[in-house]
Amino acid sequence: MARKPGSMYRYVRGAPSTRREYMGGVPASRITQFVLGNKTDKFPVEVALYPLERCNIRHNALESARITVNRAMEKAAGPTNYRLRIRVYPHVVLRENKQATGAGADRVSQGMRAAYGKAVGTAAEVKPNQKIITIETTERFAESAKNALRKAGMKIPSPCKVNVGSAS
Numbered sequence: 001m002a003r004k005p006g007s008m009y010r011y012v013r014g015a016p017s018t019r020r021e022y023m024g025g026v027p028a029s030r031i032t033q034f035v036l037g038n039k040t041d042k043f044p045v046e047v048a049l050y051p052l053e054r055c056n057i058r059h060n061a062l063e064s065a066r067i068t069v070n071r072a073m074e075k076a077a078g079p080t081n082y083r084l085r086i087r088v089y090p091h092v093v094l095r096e097n098k099q100a101t102g103a104g105a106d107r108v109s110q111g112m113r114a115a116y117g118k119a120v121g122t123a124a125e126v127k128p129n130q131k132i133i134t135i136e137t138t139e140r141f142a143e144s145a146k147n148a149l150r151k152a153g154m155k156i157p158s159p160c161k162v163n164v165g166s167a168s
Helices: 059-077 139-153
Strands: 035-037 045-051 056-057 082-086 090-094 118-126 133-137 160-166
Touching: 035 059, 045 139, 056 059, 056 090, 059 082, 059 118, 059 139, 118 160, 133 139, 139 160
Parallel strands: none
Antiparallel strands: 035 082, 045 133, 045 160, 056 118, 082 133, 090 118
16 A cells, blocks of 8 residues: 555546556455445435545545444444445556665666556546435434534545435
C-alpha cells in the first residue's frame, strides 16, 4: 500500500488507467461487500450520500465509510430494518513513481526515467451529485440513516451532502 497521503489521489488528473490486463500486480480492492443489511424487503425511504465535487475516492476510504455506516445502522435499527448499498466501484488504478530515499539513493533511484509508475491501489472516480452510498429503511429509522451517512461523509475526500427521498 502507498505510504503517501490520500489527498495526493483526491483530484482527477488526466485519463484514468483502468485496463488491469496491461499492468501487472494491481492490489486487490479492500471493499468486498457492496450490499448489506436486509437484501429482500422493500423499504419506503431512501437516504443517499452525494459528493459536491468531482474526485477520486480510494478503495480504503470507501471501505472505511461502509464500516462506519453499517456499524451505526446495526446499532440504531438492527440488522433487518435497512439495506445499505455502495453505488460506486473502484475501477481507476492509482500509480506512483516510487523514489528511493536515504544515503546513496541518488545511485539507486532513476529519477524521471520511465516514470509510468507502479500500481499502488484503486479508486472510484465520482461526479458531483452522483450517489455514493444509499440506505433504504423505514420512516422510523430515517434520522439514524441520515446521521450514519453524515459520519460516512467525513471519510470521503470531497465535501458531501445527504438527501432523504422515497425509494423507487
